[in-house]
Amino acid sequence: MALHPVVLCGGSGTRLWPASRPGRPKQFLPLTGPLSSFQETLVRLRGLGAETPVIVTGAAMTEQTWVQARAVGIEPMVLIEPEPRNSGPAAAAAAAFIRDLDAEGVILLLAADHHVGEPGKFCKAAALAAQAAAAGRIVTFGVKPDRPATGYGYIQPGERLGEGVFAVQAFVEKPDLETAKRYVAEGRLWNSGNFAFRADVLLDEMAAFEPQLAKAAEEAVREARRDGGTVCLDPAAFARAPGKSIDYAVMEHTKRAAVVMADFTWSDLGAWPAIRDAGTADGEGNVVTGDAQLVDVKNSLIRTDGPLVAAIGVEGLAIIVDGDSILVCPLDRAEEVKGIAERLKAEGR
Amino acid sequence: MALHPVVLCGGSGTRLWPASRPGRPKQFLPLTGPLSSFQETLVRLRGLGAETPVIVTGAAMTEQTWVQARAVGIEPMVLIEPEPRNSGPAAAAAAAFIRDLDAEGVILLLAADHHVGEPGKFCKAAALAAQAAAAGRIVTFGVKPDRPATGYGYIQPGERLGEGVFAVQAFVEKPDLETAKRYVAEGRLWNSGNFAFRADVLLDEMAAFEPQLAKAAEEAVREARRDGGTVCLDPAAFARAPGKSIDYAVMEHTKRAAVVMADFTWSDLGAWPAIRDAGTADGEGNVVTGDAQLVDVKNSLIRTDGPLVAAIGVEGLAIIVDGDSILVCPLDRAEEVKGIAERLKAEGR
Numbered sequence: 118m119a120l121h122p123v124v125l126c127g128g129s130g131t132r133l134w135p136a137s138r139p140g141r142p143k144q145f146l147p148l149t150g151p152l153s154s155f156q157e158t159l160v161r162l163r164g165l166g167a168e169t170p171v172i173v174t175g176a177a178m179t180e181q182t183w184v185q186a187r188a189v190g191i192e193p194m195v196l197i198e199p200e201p202r203n204s205g206p207a208a209a210a211a212a213a214f215i216r217d218l219d220a221e222g223v224i225l226l227l228a229a230d231h232h233v234g235e236p237g238k239f240c241k242a243a244a245l246a247a248q249a250a251a252a253g254r255i256v257t258f259g260v261k262p263d264r265p266a267t268g269y270g271y272i273q274p275g276e277r278l279g280e281g282v283f284a285v286q287a288f289v290e291k292p293d294l295e296t297a298k299r300y301v302a303e304g305r306l307w308n309s310g311n312f313a314f315r316a317d318v319l320l321d322e323m324a325a326f327e328p329q330l331a332k333a334a335e336e337a338v339r340e341a342r343r344d345g346g347t348v349c350l351d352p353a354a355f356a357r358a359p360g361k362s363i364d365y366a367v368m369e370h371t372k373r374a375a376v377v378m379a380d381f382t383w384s385d386l387g388a389w390p391a392i393r394d395a396g397t398a399d400g401e402g403n404v405v406t407g408d409a410q411l412v413d414v415k416n417s418l419i420r421t422d423g424p425l426v427a428a429i430g431v432e433g434l435a436i437i438v439d440g441d442s443i444l445v446c447p448l449d450r451a452e453e454v455k456g457i458a459e460r461l462k463a464e465g466r
Numbered sequence: 467m468a469l470h471p472v473v474l475c476g477g478s479g480t481r482l483w484p485a486s487r488p489g490r491p492k493q494f495l496p497l498t499g500p501l502s503s504f505q506e507t508l509v510r511l512r513g514l515g516a517e518t519p520v521i522v523t524g525a526a527m528t529e530q531t532w533v534q535a536r537a538v539g540i541e542p543m544v545l546i547e548p549e550p551r552n553s554g555p556a557a558a559a560a561a562a563f564i565r566d567l568d569a570e571g572v573i574l575l576l577a578a579d580h581h582v583g584e585p586g587k588f589c590k591a592a593a594l595a596a597q598a599a600a601a602g603r604i605v606t607f608g609v610k611p612d613r614p615a616t617g618y619g620y621i622q623p624g625e626r627l628g629e630g631v632f633a634v635q636a637f638v639e640k641p642d643l644e645t646a647k648r649y650v651a652e653g654r655l656w657n658s659g660n661f662a663f664r665a666d667v668l669l670d671e672m673a674a675f676e677p678q679l680a681k682a683a684e685e686a687v688r689e690a691r692r693d694g695g696t697v698c699l700d701p702a703a704f705a706r707a708p709g710k711s712i713d714y715a716v717m718e719h720t721k722r723a724a725v726v727m728a729d730f731t732w733s734d735l736g737a738w739p740a741i742r743d744a745g746t747a748d749g750e751g752n753v754v755t756g757d758a759q760l761v762d763v764k765n766s767l768i769r770t771d772g773p774l775v776a777a778i779g780v781e782g783l784a785i786i787v788d789g790d791s792i793l794v795c796p797l798d799r800a801e802e803v804k805g806i807a808e809r810l811k812a813e814g815r
């Protein structure tokens with residue numbers, strides 16, 4: 118069984134402004150160390166003995182993708198989405214592309230913007246997931262929740278299928294807060310947004326639940342333009358794929374879902390508090406990147422790409438200096454950055 | 467009676483870091499509007515029909531002094547202090563210089579780094595002070611305290627001498643906090659650090675209480691090098707003047723002290739909270755200079771010389787962006803900036 122990593126690298130977050138900007142999305146930023154999360158994802162794969170990674174990204178990000186992959190010594194295949202259409206079409210197109218190379222191939226579908234604390238544990242979980250996938254399962258990586266987040270899918274594990282692998286008894290994408298609280302109390306798991314499946318299995322399930330999506334994605338690969346390691350999916354075909362996530366398109370419906378326990382530290386680096394949590398704190402709980410002078414500062418995130426930041430007497434604050442912009446905001450209100458980033462974009466700045 | 471304005475412009479504050487730096491002291495910064503406080507001081511004098519202003523400053527600040535004075539259409543005389551020796555020697559040297567020009571001249575001695583809200587009221591008070599000074603008094607401008615500050619001198623007004631002018635019954639420089647609280651309760655006034663006196667009267671009092679200072683200052687003027695509008699005080703003579711403030715050297719001892727009520731808004735722009743108080747606040751109490759996006763921000767001071775500052779959910783905070791440095795600190799702890807400025811200086815930054 119060959120394992121084909123597919124890395125979804127087309128995201129464009131606004132919640133990490135001013136570090137993330139249009140054209141410089143978070144997966145390419147060194148947020149938790151010297152490497153970007155995209156690079157960390159590629160490096161993490163080294164422990165798996167996998168095939169050439171396939172990166173799915175947008176045309177505007179192709180150059181960054183190549184530069185960052187080569188900087189960590191990896192020569193990937195790059196599938197270019199003509200337009201962003203959510204994770205369903207991207208996953209289906211990658212599956213169609215891999216199936217043509219390897220009819221029995223197992224895909225390990227990974228997000229490019231996640232942080233994993235222990236790569237060794239990740240590889241062990243990925244190997245278990247790949248085994249279950251080879252047997253026909255669509256395997257998710259379940260993370261133990263530490264809060265009733267409403268932005269994730271929740272998995273209820275059922276029957277044990279093998280070592281560390283369970284059938285999925287229920288899968289609910291993005292519940293409301295009350296439901297999320299109940300799910301956490303019941304021991305349901307977050308869907309981390311990483312998957313393992315056989316290419317043909319995913320395409321069969323797509324064809325069953327989202328036939329138009331499956332057909333459009335397969336056609337986008339068939340009609341693709343190829344140039345060395347770059348594959349440009351056919352724009353007309355890809356545009357016909359409904360813009361659904363893999364979760365809504367397949368996971369909420371399939372009977373083949375399984376879950377592997379992700380016992381590694383996991384973060385989707387969704388907003389500034391997650392960046393602080395994934396970093397190394399000083400004795401006062403501050404995570405500092407760049408030139409800073411702190412006096413009586415606690416539990417704060419200070420990032421500067423150049424200027425000196427002097428902070429006195431603040432707690433739980435994010436101070437982010439990036440290029441021509443500076444953000445100052447309590448970490449527990451960092452989600453509101455999205456509004457500012459969107460307003461600036463609307464103003465053409 | 468001719469009125470000779472003398473502006474003391476040699477200060478070098480550290481409490482307005484990062485705006486004030488070595489070589490760019492606060493009197494030259496546009497802190498409350500488009501003009502610096504030095505320029506505001508010169509412009510304020512226009513209402514008085516006074517003689518050519520005499521500026522006392524350090525050699526390193528001569529060029530800024532000329533540039534800023536000429537930018538508001540004023541061609542001053544500039545007295546250069548060979549080294550900073552506090553306000554006593556500067557005032558005595560200016561008095562000796564003016565006495566040589568005009569034996570009966572009255573000096574209006576002003577700090578270059580103060581903000582006055584109502585220039586018209588200032589001119590009226592200055593005219594009253596000049597009258598009392600012509601009659602032999604050393605006149606201070608007394609400000610009604612709004613808090614028990616320990617950094618000012620406190621004046622107890624006594625006998626009424628004329629319209630708006632009182633003898634000084636007691637003068638105490640920089641009391642401790644308990645004493646300051648008592649003084650505020652008793653209705654004592656702050657000494658604003660601006661004065662009116664006849665040149666000969668100040669020199670007589672200096673000679674009586676600080677003979678070495680008076681002698682050194684007079685000799686520094688006698689031996690000065692003159693070059694157009696610039697007068698370089700003699701370094702050797704000036705170095706022999708004890709480095710005392712005019713308050714400790716004369717005001718605590720003289721029997722000639724008088725006080726004019728300063729009924730104008732006054733601020734010595736001593737630290738960031740004073741800059742906020744002197745500025746024009748928006749409906750949320752924020753004083754903003756430069757490019758900012760504020761969401762739920764209250765009673766804060768935001769200043770940026772270029773980069774966009776985005777702030778969310780903070781209150782009573784100073785965010786100051788100036789060149790290569792950024793300060794974030796609660797306004798009520800802004801005095802601690804001094805420690806950071808001094809540490810950076812010690813590190814040679």
